[in-house]
Amino acid sequence: MTSTRERQRAAAKARLEKEMRERAEQARRRRRTRNLVAGGAVLLLVVAGGVWAIVALNDDSGKKNTAANAGTAQCTWTPLPAQAKTPQIKDVGVPPTSVPKTGTDVMTIDTGLGPIKAKVDRAATPCTAASFEYLASKNFWNNTKCHRLVTQGIQVLQCGDPSATGKGYRQTDGQGGPGYQYAEENLPTDKRPAYPAGVIAMAKTQAPNSTGSQFFIVYGDSQLDPSYTVLGTITQGMDLVQQVAKAGDDGAFAAQAGGGHPKKEVLIKSITMAQS
Template sequence: MPSNEQRRETAKKKLERQLERRAERAKKRKQLTIAGSVLGVAVVIGAVAVVFAITRGGDEPETTASDTPSADTLITDGRSEPLPETVNCAYPAAQAPAAKPNTPPRTDAIPTSDEPLSYSMETSQGNIGLTLNNPQAPCTVNSFVSLANQGYFDGTSCHRLTTSAGLQVLQCGDPAGTGQGGPGYEFADEFPVDQYNVGDPAASQPISYPRGTIAMANAGSGTNGSQFFLVFGDSKLPPAYTAFGTIDETGLQTLDKIAAGGAEGGAQDGKPALPVDITSVVSDL
């Protein structure tokens, strides 16, 4: 049985090979596009990605006062132009120091290809399988993968569970276990936040982040770090939090068990009554 360190090293090597394959495919796609233009052939590729988000205000999730979804219940990835084949990401230092030692992720030439990235989060309550949406939130996925491959989430606890009708999520990713900890760096919001112009009133209207969504927690615009939400029940929140993947059926069953245990003291919002300790987060590839 390989150790977690061996699995991470294997995952790192596989990721490097994936990056090489993606770059080669991107090169071929570019060559084909140029050839098509020369021949005067118009090729239209349509892709619609439907995703919802969840929220947390400060360092904690924040329930919305309304249980009625707005007209923007569904958000589609309707960018006027697709993302380029690679993007550059910025991970500037945060005000608070890292809650656990880590090395910030790479910043240059981050692929936006649609090759899925699957990770397995083993917890004291069961396994939670994650599929990361790279083309939708490449800088977010890049950070999550970097932290996971460094073992940043290993030995940490999911510190908050909410079971109200408007917000049903498990919050994880803080080594301090307080809702205040992070990796010592922060980064910008991505989808669906980037679908709204600054000052757009629609950006403050709740949308539905459906069961099975993974989204980033933050303390305001551009303050993403290591904390994330696992949505086990449709939740209505402003589209202010980056959604970057989905949870598999086994993971949802694990979350349902955790949710059934409720929060400590019978509350709808607080530390899970069933302790959720993360043993490891490793690549399935």
């Protein structure tokens, strides 16, 4: 038979082994919990990184699209109806509908009297500038004449009719244009005078959205209604326009719109647009 002391030692040993087993189990549980937490954290970081990458890529793409859209304008070119396409209309198609609206261009009007240059801000007149660039690429104004000079009331030299060609003037000079029209831009509604000397602006009919290819150079402050697109500012050649104005006009349009054909002929050899 076992003694009481032996039984006590056996019980103590059993308790110690049980305690050691429990501690080992607790240690294993703690390690498992730590591993699960660590794994979850890694997974969370991976997921978060993926989400961030997607958001960043989308954001970058959005910024690029926004930047691209910020640099372009959408233009509407309205073709003339068939009955309006008279012999004075020079149909060379239409410009692109999506055009740049940043930067500045230098427009050069090469005339028989010398060059006339103007600064054109594409941000202010993207569609008008695009139309000029397109028509210039088609040699639209080559060998045409400025057909109208006004010296009373308003002081302008008007050009841009593709049918104003030949040795003399015709009754139809001033009725020509491209095969499309478009809306007015950059109207000087808050300027006084609206059209000061040195401005180059677009001619049109009394109807809205009727801008075409004809333009006028203002050589003296003019109190015109602010419904004509301001294309740009003359930077060279105003002295040539002043010479033409000084020579006067023949009064051919006095009974209608005023003025007449300039007595000093202005032959446009070509018009070019170039980025400055």
